[in-house]
Amino acid sequence: MIQTPYLLFLGDAPDQLSAKVAQGIKDWRPENAVGQLRMANCGASVGLADLTLAEAKAAGAKTLVIGVANRGGVISPAWKDVLIAALAMGFDIASGLHNLLRDENDLVAAAGVNGRSLFDVRIPTVAYPIANGKKRMGKRCLAVGTDCSVGKMYTGLAMDAEMQRRGMKSTFRPTGQTGILITGGGVPLDAVIADFMAGAVEYLTPDNDADHWDHIEGQGSLFHVSYSGVTMALIHGGQPDALVLAHEPTRAHMRGLPDYKQPSLAELRDLSLKVARIANPECKVIGVSVNTQNIAADKYETYLAEIEAEMGLPTVDPFRQGAGRLVDALAEI
Amino acid sequence: MIQTPYLLFLGDAPDQLSAKVAQGIKDWRPENAVGQLRMANCGASVGLADLTLAEAKAAGAKTLVIGVANRGGVISPAWKDVLIAALAMGFDIASGLHNLLRDENDLVAAAGVNGRSLFDVRIPTVAYPIANGKKRMGKRCLAVGTDCSVGKMYTGLAMDAEMQRRGMKSTFRPTGQTGILITGGGVPLDAVIADFMAGAVEYLTPDNDADHWDHIEGQGSLFHVSYSGVTMALIHGGQPDALVLAHEPTRAHMRGLPDYKQPSLAELRDLSLKVARIANPECKVIGVSVNTQNIAADKYETYLAEIEAEMGLPTVDPFRQGAGRLVDALAEI
Numbered sequence: 001m002i003q004t005p006y007l008l009f010l011g012d013a014p015d016q017l018s019a020k021v022a023q024g025i026k027d028w029r030p031e032n033a034v035g036q037l038r039m040a041n042c043g044a045s046v047g048l049a050d051l052t053l054a055e056a057k058a059a060g061a062k063t064l065v066i067g068v069a070n071r072g073g074v075i076s077p078a079w080k081d082v083l084i085a086a087l088a089m090g091f092d093i094a095s096g097l098h099n100l101l102r103d104e105n106d107l108v109a110a111a112g113v114n115g116r117s118l119f120d121v122r123i124p125t126v127a128y129p130i131a132n133g134k135k136r137m138g139k140r141c142l143a144v145g146t147d148c149s150v151g152k153m154y155t156g157l158a159m160d161a162e163m164q165r166r167g168m169k170s171t172f173r174p175t176g177q178t179g180i181l182i183t184g185g186g187v188p189l190d191a192v193i194a195d196f197m198a199g200a201v202e203y204l205t206p207d208n209d210a211d212h213w214d215h216i217e218g219q220g221s222l223f224h225v226s227y228s229g230v231t232m233a234l235i236h237g238g239q240p241d242a243l244v245l246a247h248e249p250t251r252a253h254m255r256g257l258p259d260y261k262q263p264s265l266a267e268l269r270d271l272s273l274k275v276a277r278i279a280n281p282e283c284k285v286i287g288v289s290v291n292t293q294n295i296a297a298d299k300y301e302t303y304l305a306e307i308e309a310e311m312g313l314p315t316v317d318p319f320r321q322g323a324g325r326l327v328d329a330l331a332e333i
Numbered sequence: 334m335i336q337t338p339y340l341l342f343l344g345d346a347p348d349q350l351s352a353k354v355a356q357g358i359k360d361w362r363p364e365n366a367v368g369q370l371r372m373a374n375c376g377a378s379v380g381l382a383d384l385t386l387a388e389a390k391a392a393g394a395k396t397l398v399i400g401v402a403n404r405g406g407v408i409s410p411a412w413k414d415v416l417i418a419a420l421a422m423g424f425d426i427a428s429g430l431h432n433l434l435r436d437e438n439d440l441v442a443a444a445g446v447n448g449r450s451l452f453d454v455r456i457p458t459v460a461y462p463i464a465n466g467k468k469r470m471g472k473r474c475l476a477v478g479t480d481c482s483v484g485k486m487y488t489g490l491a492m493d494a495e496m497q498r499r500g501m502k503s504t505f506r507p508t509g510q511t512g513i514l515i516t517g518g519g520v521p522l523d524a525v526i527a528d529f530m531a532g533a534v535e536y537l538t539p540d541n542d543a544d545h546w547d548h549i550e551g552q553g554s555l556f557h558v559s560y561s562g563v564t565m566a567l568i569h570g571g572q573p574d575a576l577v578l579a580h581e582p583t584r585a586h587m588r589g590l591p592d593y594k595q596p597s598l599a600e601l602r603d604l605s606l607k608v609a610r611i612a613n614p615e616c617k618v619i620g621v622s623v624n625t626q627n628i629a630a631d632k633y634e635t636y637l638a639e640i641e642a643e644m645g646l647p648t649v650d651p652f653r654q655g656a657g658r659l660v661d662a663l664a665e666i
Binding site: 256 | 531
């Protein structure tokens with residue numbers, strides 16, 4: 001686990017979108033961040049106090065999290081002075097970039113001298129077991145998508161947050177680098193060795209109280225040929241009791257695959273249930289989560305109502321409407 | 334690629350079953366093996382000439398293949414003298430054991446001194462791409478199983494051998510260590526990083542002549558929760574034109590999973606086709622391959638006839654009957 005609270009490093013972020021990781025932490029675990037650190041030419045802000053390293057240290061920050069991704073996912077030379085100074089002041093550093101902290105000799109040296117840790121959250125650090133398929137105590141919910149990047153992580157985080165608000169027992173279980181940085185721990189599933197994928201998910205979502213829900217972060221899509229194996233392992237390792245169908249309705253084709261059309265929600269429901277019931281015969285689809293960001297403010301509710309009528313399932317955009325109705329539906333199973 | 338021909342090292346194999354890899358090479362690529370090397374207490378033979386290292390060298394052998402697996406998959410200290418002598422005489426060494434050649438310092442040193450290579454075929458050596466899902470030229474056949482270890486590799490090898498006999502264009506494409514050692518190359522799919530599984534399969538089965546068939550070695554099962562993600566990536570990366578259903582009818586439960594029952598062949602057909610048609614809408618199931626080794630000699634033909642009537646598909650045990658009828662069925666699509 002990465003030590004919290006964090007100082008969020010925004011560096012020389014060219015725009016707001018490039019600070020997505022920092023924004024995610026601010027949105028979902030504000031208690032995990034004491035402030036942000038921006039360089040002179042930074043073009044982003046997540047609306048937290050601008051702190052120096054010394055001020056952040058005084059405020060209790062334990063880890064500097066790289067909350068920005070520049071083009072190519074590299075660690076910019078311009079960042080190095082700040083990162084090395086942070087290690088010298090006793091911060092750990094955590095990053096989800098492709099360019100690993102551990103591959104930068106100057107950072108490794110500075111971490112060694114100062115007895116600090118570098119966390120590359122894209123890389124597994126645990127020797128995960130082979131999945132044993134045994135039924136586990138507690139309940140699990142998983143969002144499955146018609147495509148990649150349709151809002152599965154957002155759906156899980158929003159349902160978890162809503163359950164916390166209601167005083168219900170709930171944990172968000174990250175399976176990707178952004179989720180891991182938000183909560184401080186998880187499994188970077190797309191970097192796990194094939195044979196151990198389902199076992200890594202079992203490890204991530206152990207036995208729990210009978211009335212506790214794990215919200216497992218979804219990945220890929222059964223219908224996305226590049227990543228469907230990861231999704232399959234997530235469903236069989238996660239043995240979900242509840243599935244939420246996640247959809248982005250304005251895509252011309254599957255992400256990155258111009259020759260592949262998105263499946264319908266009915267096709268997603270049927271294949272996902274068939275697959276999920278291999279691991280958990282009691283699994284049910286409880287709702288639909290639609291990312292309507294590309295639908296106008298005066299049109300999206302009509303669209304959601306149409307989907308709700310067609311699918312016979314509670315249908316919401318959790319960003320615009322909250323995840324309350326999805327949590328209501330969970331309570332019924 | 335591993336250089337052929339091989340000398341098959343049987344070492345101190347306790348019994349015939351432990352020499353399964355050597356037997357596979359002898360059965361399927363006899364032209365790849367000049368002979369076998371057995372230690373004094375060896376309890377196995379694959380029926381090839383017993384050669385010393387010097388005799389094998391004179392016969393043209395390039396690589397000593399460890400064709401035996403002892404308990405735990407370790408490289409036995411008792412083997413070391415032979416292996417080091419082989420490196421000194423100019424052999425490469427290839428192994429599919431869990432215990433890697435590269436982790437044995439004395440072997441690494443001897444290989445270095447003599448300028449030889451150590452091949453651990455469980456470990457990928459290629460940086461595989463992310464799958465792009467593009468339609469490739471040529472045709473592909475894949476065996477999918479009701480369970481793990483039901484005869485998928487055997488089915489693919491037998492169909493490839495039958496097509497070679499008929500003068501048809503055909504290649505066996507290994508995805509596991511035994512298959513890789515048999516042919517000298519392939520992708521160790523269960524050891525590939527999750528994100529690159531389907532891409533590794535695309536890499537393994539590139540564009541080919543329109544009338545050429547790749548027989549892709551199957552792995553796992555969509556119904557085996559420990560490994561289903563690997564199977565899924567194999568189906569979506571392989572984009573098969575033809576599926577063969579592989580089955581072992583006497584299992585009490587899924588291999589290693591006492592709480593999971595095997596699916597029926599009809600369930601296997603339906604789920605496999607649904608999944609395969611995401612990548613290749615023209616995919617067809619062309620036959621059933623049953624491993625009847627646990628059914629008596631006077632009963633198995635009746636059983637196969639029953640399955641054939643039930644499924645409406647050519648149904649054979651390729652070990653007992655050959656793969657001719659499966660190849661006939663391929664020719665029709």
